[in-house]
Amino acid sequence: MSTPEPFTVEQFYKFLSQGKLMAGKCVKCGKIHLPPRPLCDNCYSKLFEWMPVNGKGKLVTYTVINVAPAQFQALAPYAVGIVEFENGLRIPGMLQDVTQQDLRIGMELTLDFGTCSTSQQWPQWQRYCFKK
Amino acid sequence: MVNIEGTWRLKGKPLVSIISAGMSKFGKHEGLLGREIFGQAAYEAFSRCPKLEPKKDVKAMFIGHMGESYEHQGHMGATLADWIGLSGIAATRIEAACGSSGAALRTGIYAVLSGLSDIVIVGGVEKMTHRTTAEVTEYLAMAADYPFEQFHGITFPGLFAMMATAHMHTYGTTETQIAKIAVKNHHHGSLNPKAHMQKEVPLETVLGSKYVAWPLKLYDCSLITDGASCVILSKPEIAKKYTDQPVHIIGSGQATDAIGLYERKSVTSLQSTKLAAKTAFDMAQIIPDKVNLAELHDCFTIAELISYEDLGFCNVGEGGKLLDSGATSLGGRIPVNTSGGLKAKGHPVGATGTAQAYEMYLQLTDQAERRQVKDAQIGLTQNIGGSGATAAVHIYRRDQ
Secondary structure, eight states, X not given: OOOOOOOSHHHHHHHHHTTOOEEEEETTTOOEESSOOSSOTTTOOOXXXXXXXXXXXXXXXXXXXXXXXXXXXXXXXXXXXXXXXXXXXXXXXXXXXXXXXXXXXXXXXXXXXXXXXXXXXXXXXXXXXXXX | OOOXXXXXXXXXXXXXXXXXXXXXXXXXXXXXXXXXHHHHHHHHHHHHOTTOOHHHHOOEEEEEOOOSTTTTOOOHHHHHHHHTTXXXXXXXXXXXXXXXXXXXXXXXXXXXXXXXXXXXXXXEEEOOTTSOHHHHHHHHHTTSOTTTTGGGTOOHHHHXXXXXXXXXXXXXXXXXXXXXXXXXXHHHHTTOTTOSOOSOOOHHHHHHSOEEEETEEGGGBOOOOBEEEEEEEXXXXXXXXXXXXXEEEEEEXXXXXXXXGGGSSOSSSOHHHHHHHHHHHHHHTOOGGGOOEEEOOOSBHHHHHHHHHHTTSSOTTOHHHHHHTTTTSTTSSSOBOTTOHHHHTXXXXXXXXXXXXXXXXXXXXXOXXXXXXXXXXXXXXXXXXXXXXXXXXXXXXXXX
């Protein structure tokens, strides 16, 4: 049996750059962690397996950011939100190609892989975003 | 879910007593370093308590300080002990973002209750106004989750804005109700000579101000401020040796939640506040209805409204209604943020928790002048770190 990829945030982003949304599922109690964690926060096991997650989800809440940190100032104003996938799994991110008038809690959004490049030294992860 | 209940032998009795307190003016302190601003707070605390011999009596110091980035200065415990003439004592910086000095206060209580130190100073400081808004936004954001929040451009106002969006959607809370928190706290701040902003702000100004992160506007945000605060804690049994008017802390709770807002069960309430409050109320053996006044962490107006619900001052979803009733204004059933809160008094992040304790000290010793709450017996403070991954709740009682 081959060793699975490490259950790290770095690996989570690596999968995203390959077009895959992956969660870490605890082999012992079955709890699904998105993003993956070093130990299960339910049963404290550290045995996981990777599980693909469908990138279609619903908007839990959102905002439109006008005052941005220096690094993001060129993008402002931009919308961000928290999206819930199957099994109640949630991650936040930027919402692209939507106007503020379009935004509604509960609207369907799809994860879009790798739309932002990065030029910084650390971390060299690729940003994902959500689209309608 | 964790179980934070413990066996507690002091139920309903003082844990520690506040024998003195000090606070610098909050505002812009051009040309002063944080350590010099803290000197002003310490000077006031020492001056108020002439029977205290600092070098002889004070055994330890716990300092809330959020970040080295502002002044390029870490190691704030030793720095401040040195600059207020207490070099030699044990002094440690306590960091829990904007909840740093609420956590320092809790740590001071640990120290006194353990029996290791009979008298300690707890305080906090932050010097922020020499930095640009973009820099401050970036430094504050460091208290949010890095890999999924900061990394995706989510700011602090952005996190509280997402709570506001959800609260408005779920409970029908309005932008006007949220804005009224700012109007109320600016009114209170106009009565506090140490507040950063001491003027009334009309509702139209709040509602007409620019969006920072929709639905939160400029006037929904607390101020970027320089300031320092401290309180001196003693074992309750010896408090009267130092002052005729101690204030007793009878409940102390501190709790955490997931660092990322996205991982929390609710985006319309703070579980950390609820847990910390449960502990504090249980220690104090009182119910929320018994609280006469409170200083709540209004880093953004919505945070105060949500805290009404989390602390049990009203039912879930009815924070807007409680505000509209006038209950939380001066003269109401439970005035909230008589100091002006973070909104008007200002929010030098590391100093905020003990600045709340300073206001309670003034109120419960009848020294709050034009903003005095008459006959107040019980006060409560709630200090939040970040978007709510930390909360510290303390309950105070007038000396009887």
